[in-house]
Amino acid sequence: MKTPTALQALIDDGVIDEVLRPLKSGKEAAVFVVRSGDDVRCAKVYKDMAQRSFQQRVQYQEGRKVRGSREARAIGKASKYGRKQQETAWKNTEVDALYQLREAGVRVPEPHGYFHGVLVMELVTDAEGFSAPRLGEVELSPEQAREFHAVLVRQVVLMLCCGLIHGDLSPYNVLVGPEGPVVIDFPQVVSAAGNNAARQMLLRDVNNLTAYLGRWAPELFETWYGEEMWALFEAGDLHTDSALTGKFTHDERRVDLDSVRDAINEARDEALIRQQGREAAALAD
Incomplete structure (x- = not known):
């Protein structure tokens, strides 16, 4: 298959070797099955803000910590920079949560890193090795x-x-x-x-x-x-x-x-x- 633009940077950097196939596309992101050495993993490519359909973000983001005071002020003013920082924080939240929850023993996919806005993680499979069903x-x-x-x-x-x-x-x-x-x-x-x-x-x-x-x-x-x-x-x-x-x-x-x-x-x-x-x-x- 044609390599998605967002994943080409990961191939160029040697993070993954090949994109095998698309796995799913949802309201927040598209997920692809990728090969990294001998391991088959999945890569989650987050959609641009303009393409996203997820609603009621304000309710979900209440109580989240922002890394810097400048970013917090910009987000509060909804400036262009603030919207960009808010988007970055939204993606980082999932990455941080996966590492924290995995460490705590929660049954979540094992994360393998976050590169160029793409989350690489374990591909959950069924007993036959195919992508696990929902x-x-x-x-x-x-x-x-x-x-x-x-x-x-x-x-x-x-x-x-x-x-x-x-x-x-x-x-x-x-x-x-x-x-x-x-x-x-x-x-x-x-x-x-x-x-x-x-x-x-x-x-x-x-x-x-x-x-x-x-x-x-x-x-x-x-x-x-x-x-x-x-x-x-x-x-x-x-x-x-x-x-x-x-x-x-x-x-x-x-x-x-x-x-x-x-x-x-x-x-x-x-x-x-x-x-x-x-x-x-x-x-x-």
Whole structure:
């Protein structure tokens, strides 16, 4: 295939040797399968700001630290330089998060460096060595659904213990490798302590997983892992080995339980609609 312009610099510098094929193209970036020596990896090429469709960035960026005061002032003024710095910070956030989360034992692809605005990382594969499917593309048994839910809830806990929330976690941001789920796509990662919408985003992440996996294991719909872990986090009692039960006593004076359950159902419906849309697009191709 023709080498994309963004990856030619990596070939020129000897970071990679060859671009093998495109892997996927999304709202934030295009991902390619590349060869580096004897290793097959993937390279994530971020799209230009003008091509990006991701919305509500302000909400995600609240609480993020900017490396310098000049950059912070420029971003605040939305100048041309500020927009460029904001774009750079958006990309760096995913790189920094991957290294931090990998070190903490979270199931994420291993990063292999960030070069010329391109993130090179592990290619997650299935048992046969092909690119791993997304969770939203596989059929599960009830036992698998329960197992994957437990694994993913644990990943959310580990992330939260690092002070981070994925912010866009869904069945399409999880790959299924031979050893189970692997979480991907972190440019919108949220600061748990510095973002006013952190709790809301955490609950949405967990509800998205519960809504999808609950299709095979309906008893998951009666669990409250997001609420439980957030309460422990707020109290300073959440640890990487905290044993969660999925049970949570709501303060009915403050919480509309029907609304909470409706939110879970809406997340489930949204996951189903997204899956149907992808299936229709695949048939059209």
